[in-house]
Amino acid sequence: MKKSRMKFLIFILCFLGIVAPTLQVYAEGYSIGKIKEENSNYGIKNYKESIKKIKDGIQTDIEFEFDNNLVKIKKIANKNGVEDYTVIEGDTINYIKHYTKNGSIELNGKALEIVERTEKLKDYVNVGGGDIGTLNQHEYNYINTHYIDLRLDTTIEIITTTVLGTIISIKCSVGFGVAFTIATGIKALADLWKNSNAIFLKRHISHHYRDHWKYLYHDFYYYDSAYKNLAHYELIYKS
Amino acid sequence: MFSILVFLIIVFSIISISFQNYTMIILALFATFLLIGFAINKAKKINDKKEKNMRIGLIILLTIFFVVSIVSIWK
Numbered sequence: 001m002k003k004s005r006m007k008f009l010i011f012i013l014c015f016l017g018i019v020a021p022t023l024q025v026y027a028e029g030y031s032i033g034k035i036k037e038e039n040s041n042y043g044i045k046n047y048k049e050s051i052k053k054i055k056d057g058i059q060t061d062i063e064f065e066f067d068n069n070l071v072k073i074k075k076i077a078n079k080n081g082v083e084d085y086t087v088i089e090g091d092t093i094n095y096i097k098h099y100t101k102n103g104s105i106e107l108n109g110k111a112l113e114i115v116e117r118t119e120k121l122k123d124y125v126n127v128g129g130g131d132i133g134t135l136n137q138h139e140y141n142y143i144n145t146h147y148i149d150l151r152l153d154t155t156i157e158i159i160t161t162t163v164l165g166t167i168i169s170i171k172c173s174v175g176f177g178v179a180f181t182i183a184t185g186i187k188a189l190a191d192l193w194k195n196s197n198a199i200f201l202k203r204h205i206s207h208h209y210r211d212h213w214k215y216l217y218h219d220f221y222y223y224d225s226a227y228k229n230l231a232h233y234e235l236i237y238k239s
Numbered sequence: 240m241f242s243i244l245v246f247l248i249i250v251f252s253i254i255s256i257s258f259q260n261y262t263m264i265i266l267a268l269f270a271t272f273l274l275i276g277f278a279i280n281k282a283k284k285i286n287d288k289k290e291k292n293m294r295i296g297l298i299i300l301l302t303i304f305f306v307v308s309i310v311s312i313w314k
Contacts, residue, residue: 169282
């Protein structure tokens with residue numbers, strides 16, 4: 001094979017194997033940043049911390065700030081998949097309703113839809129109870145026990161791709177072939193440690209990546225008494 | 240030096256994701272910046288001006304992508 005053709009082939013391989021995924025990771029990082037920005041405009045603060053306290057058994061009622069007012073919420077009923085909550089402290093909100101069927105939440109009759117559901121998320125809807133396998137069980141156990149912050153994972157992906165890019169750019173003098181080999185080796189190593197026991201469950205949810213990141217933010221707004229026992233599971237499969 | 244930094248980045252990353260440790264991710268970011276710094280330093284030593292500029296340009300572009308992504312996630 002001619003040297004120029006060989007170089008062209010290596011370039012294409014590099015592009016498909018490294019450059020394209022790199023751009024994708026950066027784009028994903030950017031979109032996550034945008035979602036976070038959108039979610040920060042709803043005027044609700046400290047919800048996540050409150051949920052954590054409930055999980056830890058420190059408090060029993062949800063407490064969060066809405067429009068700079070402290071709100072305390074207590075669950076009063078759960079009928080036909082619709083959960084009612086009453087506000088026991090706080091002037092601005094008199095009534096809060098949480099529909100487990102569609103996951104929406106109302107404050108004073110005003111619907112708060114935090115993030116628009118994507119087509120990917122709808123994949124869950126048609127899955128019957130009998131189809132719930134180990135994969136989903138792991139997934140929700142992991143979210144509930146570790147309370148993972150997927151920003152960490154995305155940051156690591158960005159770091160990995162930056163490191164690869166840097167290595168390629170400085171190793172060009174020894175040829176694309178060597179640089180490509182090194183990059184492939186590092187990618188393989190990264191895959192290996194991603195597959196280690198600590199990250200094992202993370203891999204299970206990787207195909208719902210974006211949606212689950214959103215779910216972490218849904219946690220700021222949704223509360224379900226079953227939260228400690230797979231809240232999202234309930235929320236999704238009741239649909 | 241590059242190998243040590245890459246090794247450290249991988250170790251920090253594993254610890255941060257496994258234990259949800261934010262300090263480790265900061266260390267990994269710091270190590271990545273160091274790596275970029277070393278790469279620029281190495282590129283500066285190239286005699287061919289055209290190649291030198293090309294490589295420095297590439298690394299700077301990569302750094303911009305890196306910083307923008309990190310900031311957009313964590314801001």
